[in-house]
Amino acid sequence: MIKVFVTGVGVISAIGTCLDENMQALRLEKTGIGVDKYLSTKLQVPVGQVKYSNEELKSLLGLNTDCIISRTALLGMLAAKEAIIDANLEFKTQKIGLISATSVGGIDLSENFYKSFREDPNSGGNLEEVLMHDCSASTLAIAQHLGIEGFTSTISTACSSASNAIMLGARMIKAGMLDTVLVGGTDALCRFTLNGFNSLKLLDEEVCRPFDQNRKGLNLGEGAGFLVLQDESCLSRTPYCELTGYSNVNEAYHQAGSTAEGDGAFAAMTEALRVAGLQPSEIDYVNVHGTGTPTNDSSEGNALKRLFGNQVPAFSSVKSYIGHTLGASEGIEAVYSVLSVAKGYIYPNLNFEDSMVGLNLYPATKWEENARIKHVLSNSFGFGGNNSSLVFSAIK
Amino acid sequence: MNQLIQTLKEQLIEALNLEDITPEDIETSAPLFGDGLGLDSIDALEIILILEREYGIKIDNLENAKEVFYSVQTLADFIDKNRK
């Protein structure tokens, strides 16, 4: 049985442009959620925005600041590059696969294009702003920037997208189809998704409060997170941990809602544990999806109770630091989960005060390091009942 | 009131794409959600938009949402009381 190891991580989010900055903010309980600076939206809601303009991101990447490239691609390039460097992979010399995920693609540019296009379809709008509309454009940009010439793919299953990209990479390694693959997701904030979640009345006007009785909704965020997965035979450095479990199931209940009992979440976690060959009692920490919306958190909470009974392990949501980063969320949170296994970190669930009535669930609210953590379960659940879970395990 | 009920039914049919349903098919006092017309939480949001766009009623936090959204009749009563 081929094992899958994590040998590189890269992350950019509202709390930092690299792993160290992210970990530092998590440790200091510094949220990245605040006022929008770059979107020019009418909506007055807090967002988890990356603290650099597109021009600054291009400079960080050594790109010409005049080039037109989607923010989704820029964020992805930065995180993917960090992961590749972290894994000690020499550029352009190894055959590396890339499986990326995004929920919005380059709509951050095409929503600008569309404004002028709609007034004059035959000549309105700058065509360069629509070139990156489709989801694969950011994947192609990452591959070209890093000189990746192997297998590439792009997944889009709403908020579980990155988890599914990670899962496909692991399965391809297990099947012997790839030996090194860069997996993760990237999504930029845009007016489209901000207005979309606003139309669903799911946005909190304050910083979100995952798993709290008085939670009001979610904050949208942006960023990217990538892992380098490798087969044991070609490790480029000492791995952080092993990816032992993964799952994707469909709740088949509602296009945008989940069952009160958390059927989908329960099935996803159960299946990931089965793949990992673990009992629920062996899980030491759960990085919950915990968006802060009334329905997600109660349904996920119920699923936790069903799976773990009265022995729910330490768990927390990082959404009150970085917001819900949609297609990138499990990319970023998988990086955090990997570090949790490797360093024994437990991340504080900010803004938690009161447990949800009837559930008696208390997320971790204090930063911990050197905790005894062997196995971490990480959840992400998306529209269309698309539910995924991953299990990261310490190396035996 | 009867005119309002008729118009409201037409607006519901259009906003919710209730194919093959005529205003006459919608019972004024029957429940809209669940067993009745089979509407769900997304439809509730669409109905809020009808109230806002067609009747100028802005709803942020509605305490008695369940009662107001129960049927066409209860919605019409609410509109009649609150429209501008």
Next chain:
Amino acid sequence: MKPIYINKISSFDYTVGEYTGIPCAKIADPDYKSIISNANMRRRMSRVIKMGVSSALICLGNQADIALDGIITATGWGCLEDTEKFLNDMIKYDEGSLNPTTFIQSTFNTIGAQIALLLSAKAYNMTYVHRSLSLESALTDAMLLLNEGKQNVLVGAFDELTSSSFTTLRRLGIYRNCLAGEGVNFFLLGTDKTDTTLAQIKGLTTLPTGTNSDSVSESVIRFLSVYGLHPSDLSLIALGKNGKLASDRIYDEVISILALKDASVLLFKQTCGEYPTAMAFGLVKTVEQLSSNSEVGSYALLLNIDEAFGSSLILIQH
């Protein structure tokens, strides 16, 4: 790798459509209402969602109760109509209160999710959005699933042409010398041969960007040799020729380099036009032609060249 059988397919007929007087290949819309009988679910569906869900239901036919181990969809463009409607509303109402339905339905995995909802299919559900290689990703995943011990996987590909996408892509020069198209096709894949089995997928591979006729020919020969085959063993070769001068020349050169023997050539984009998942229609036509005209055991190869994004090869056996 275990053999993968194509046990059922579904495909719609084409009709000639037009945008601003320019002809294009459009699906001849069937009576979606009679196919998707659940009115409550149908009412929110845009055209592409109806296309996808209908095609899936037709593909399963009287086997709608089959235990599916996965639903895997592929699309380059996704649900454009809903995306555009929501963008329009954003502008019209100046980011005020907007209709949530179009936003929800604009998500790329909507069709896979709607199929799961209709069938109560709680298994694996995935959506690939990898431009001209979306179908190839979906097939790769399906082949993996079937090799992991699963038995039945539904794979579908869809892309819809809208007035705005046509205009935008025409302005980008995509349709110069090339027929604009759209399409939807579904496949029921399994590890077991059934009495409806049409063909077997032997393998598929993708080639990196920037191909020329020498590298494509080399890749074809290397790919075939994995299965102990030579180009002269092929009975049929299906090409994604679309009228674009540069890539058409590569196809022609590849055909002459390969020195095929008696292989017939199938040009499927003459019917379905150019769209990201056109290879799915090519696969349907290849399977149909192979299973009706060739001996059992004969081979067909599909070749699609996309110099800017990546090319692909699929090997089919009758």
